[in-house]
Amino acid sequence: DxxxxxxxxxxxxxxxxxxxxxxxxxxxxxxxxxYQQKSSQAPKLLFHYYDKDFNNEADTPDNFQSRRxxxxxxxxxxxxxxxGDAAMYLCATSRDVSATGTxxxxxxxxxxxxx
Amino acid sequence: EDQVTQSPEALRLQEGESSxxxxxxxxxxxxxxxxxxxDPGKGPEFLFTLYSAGEEKxxxxxxxxxxxxxxxxxITAPKPEDSATYxxxxxxxxxxxxxxxxxxxRLAVHP
Numbered sequence: 001d002x003x004x005x006x007x008x009x010x011x012x013x014x015x016x017x018x019x020x021x022x023x024x025x026x027x028x029x030x031x032x033x034x035y036q037q038k039s040s041q042a043p044k045l046l047f048h049y050y051d052k053d054f055n056n057e058a059d060t061p062d063n064f065q066s067r068r069x070x071x072x073x074x075x076x077x078x079x080x081x082x083x084g085d086a087a088m089y090l091c092a093t094s095r096d097v098s099a100t101g102t103x104x105x106x107x108x109x110x111x112x113x114x115x
Numbered sequence: 116e117d118q119v120t121q122s123p124e125a126l127r128l129q130e131g132e133s134s135x136x137x138x139x140x141x142x143x144x145x146x147x148x149x150x151x152x153x154d155p156g157k158g159p160e161f162l163f164t165l166y167s168a169g170e171e172k173x174x175x176x177x178x179x180x181x182x183x184x185x186x187x188x189x190i191t192a193p194k195p196e197d198s199a200t201y202x203x204x205x206x207x208x209x210x211x212x213x214x215x216x217x218x219x220x221r222l223a224v225h226p
Contacts (some may be wrong), residue, residue, distance in 0.1 A: 004158075033213075042119070042216040043159070043202070090158050103149040103204070104214060106158030 003027070006091050006107035013081050013114055021076040021110045023091030031097055032074040033104065034066060035090040043090055049074060050097055078112075086114045117142045117207050121217035128193055128224050136188040136220045138203030146208040148186050150179050153200045153219065162188075162201075193224045 004025045013019040031050050035043040047056045049068040065077040088111050092104035120139045128134055147166050151159035163172040165181040172179045178189040188201055200221045204214040
């Protein structure tokens, strides 16, 4: 089945130690998104890629970076994780930026713990 | 500023006890309103898209409706397996059409 896969499901990292989260998709969608979701809060968009074009949200901290080496993969890099960065990180895809129809397809998320 | 507010934050129902979840929104031109279901520790799963006031969509025990200011997710005769967090999101027309989410309603259905 076509899907969005995130690895790992759970990630524990040390305060200040760089960490990378991975997302892959078999849907051949043009757009990939990264959302941050803290407990009982709304998912918050960090950035998205439309094909190779990177689009950062205005309030996304510089500590968060992303790479998309090809259509299928997208990575979220946290350069110096703080305790406040502990959250569920959700990867999503859509065929284009209009996201009509079924909206986005989400992966199962990576739960990040910072110790 | 585009905004989505969901109520209640949490809802506890007995099996078979019907109820409704609310999603109020302010957006500069609505392209679409989306309902998702999210189980603990998992990503959101798509349920419905609504595009214009008066539109309704149904799936099993769930029915979503839309007005110009809010959407309701009606749950008829819920079962314990309906327990989840239900997220509402809006997409504004014009420019880059990102999804703006509400914080969700945590639904618990008890036998």
